[in-house]
Amino acid sequence: MAVISFKCPNCDGELIFDPSTQKYKCEYCFSLFSQEELDAMKPAQTTEPQNADAAGAGKASGKPEDKKQSQPGNKAGSGAEKDNTENKESDKEAGKEAGKEADAVTYTCPSCGAQIVTDATTAATFCYYCHNPVVLGGRLEGKFLPDQVIPFSVSREDAEKGFKDYVCKKKFVPRAFYNKKQVESITGVYFPYWHYNTSLEGKMQGEARNVRVWRTGNTEYTETKYYQVSREGDVKLENLTENALGKANQELICGVMPYDFKDVKKFQLGFLSGFLAEKRDIEKKQIEKKVQQEARESAEKLMREQINGYSSVSIKNADFRALKEKWSYTLLPVWTITYKAKNGKIYYFSMNGQTGKVYGELPIDYKKISLVSGIVSLVTLVILLLGGLA
Template sequence: MATSTQLVCPNCAGTLQFDPTIGKMKCIFCDSVFSQEEAEQFFAQQNEEEEIKESGADWGEDADGMRAYSCSTCGAEILCDQNTAATRCPYCDNTTVIEAQLSGAIKPDVVIPFAFTKEQAMEKYKGYYEKRKLIPKDFLSGSRVEEIQGVYVPFWLYDGSVSIDAEFEAADITDNGTEITRKIYKADRRGNIAFENVPADASKRMPDDIMDSVEPFDFGQLKPFSMTYMPGFLAERFDVEGDDDLERAEKRVTNTAKQKTRATVRHDEVTETRGDYKVNYTKKKYALLPIWYLTTSWNGKQWNFAMNGQTGNFTGDLPVDGTKLGIMTGGSALAAAVLLYLITKSIPFILGAALVVGLIVFLVAKGSMKPVHKATQANEYMAKKVSLVYSTDDYVRTERKKKEQRQQS
């Protein structure tokens, strides 16, 4: 059986945990506070004294892929899967760090510490669903909320650039009242745009769309990885290899590169006629990022919610009360119809406009209850402007079209 590790308070031998409110280690028994540097010294000394040796070869793994560890606080046997890096002892409830999952060749490069406590995360959850007026009443009373968990989720962060070779057809349009003139141009753009720390979660257990929806992270706050940020939280080791996550990151940076390149063509109409965007990776980092994760069970379905443990951004799909949605949609359409009736007596116009208003309200209201999405852009992690090495807008031709004149009665 392999051994787990807990950081012990040098004053009272109690358990030290990372406190997000002060950004330091704090004893849960005597309230002693220690800096990360002090905690790292305690951790190194503790490991040396206990002579903890993890070879990575003898995991005590059973046929189901579970591994057995000995809790360093109470000595109980802890069972967890091969990707768990920090967990709780079911007997003494202390957080235990499985050091071998976060060391050696699989040691994370960087970490963002938690900035919000469990109590703050629960308040965010309550505020999140209380603002949604379309939520069914019995969801609030009938759902079973499982304990919210603070988890360090493994991510790959990608650095690099996108090389660009694109061509556009553009037009400037003028309207003098009787004729529409279109001046056509061929715009060529070549260059590159840099990106840094484009994230892709590396855990199969975490839904990709939910992890995308809690972005962005402030990667200016990345810190070199240290075990001392782990106590008090759960953690996972990556089970998606960095090369396997490349496709997700590549789609995002390519879409943003296209968008930013098109923005350099400053004409009234712009259409891309050819585009070659090649992604070049220069660096890959293994990071642990803070996520508060919560699940609820209602109506035979599991609902998942997550909060960015650094920024407080909360997300999760919510059920929609069909009756409330119908009343909101119908009421909006009726109000629009009454208002338009006072302005115009055209019944066909009023009906059409009211239908459009109702449809817009329906889509916006329903969309507000279902914000979880797959990320398609990487704007927050890319340079503001494309670095162009070649940029021309060559005049091609002029097109003119007479406007139809309405006959006055």
């Protein structure tokens, strides 16, 4: 697996993508480089293939030691069946562990040579020892090479400020959720999506009604006219997105939608430097029918809106088919913070890395609520007592 780190040609420091300038910045000498200049550089990389077996010394083999074999005194019959059952259970447990180990992969940091373990969908991360950013190029090759990316345009500083401004408006959030250490843990992550553009042709037929009511003297009259209506034409839909990561928190990634695809760019590995990135594990065929159905429903709604001027409309038949389709494997930016409460529940805060839109489920400090309630009750009691004395 190619493990890539982008180096500054001036001081050999690490280059990261800077959202505020949309260039690559050296954190040591503060030099800035354009995409064209980065393309001309040769990134530092290690290429030795590695997996969890190298780190786990055979844990991923799925073949546990059989301590029951060749032991004196074992006899055929119920005792032998018991041993066999126990071995099968051990095999099952070992198989589960093997699956977990197989999902883990080790890599060598190009900067310090440390061995780091990641899960199967991580495509960009940081070395835990030297803290330099690395891109796992092997995760983003062939069919897993993204077509496009919307780079971060919200900087870390702006994300931290946005988080503090959002939380400080909430009166009953635990202080541990927004202390300095927690705020500094905010992480920029590229999440994988399927991006879909389509053009459809369709037609629909239905029945429309116009109702007129009037009164003459004491008599009320109602007139209902019925019309057969139809519409046909082409509908163009753009920028439909569908999550492509099975482990992603749906509320987190949907809460920060939508993105403005005018900023979408052809994918370059350099955009990932300085951020985390996830590789897709949901394929197009798994979500294709769902997205196409959503597109047809959207097209039908748009065409239905062209039938107006009636009291009511009932659609009897609608038929749409795609003329053109374009699927793009896309990475979209999110700033995120997670917080584990004392009861074990995990809370998420997320911010759209392009637009700054925030979404979060915030924890509640019930001690603060009790304290405020107690103070309010005490003040109310004092006022009542003073009023009674007066």
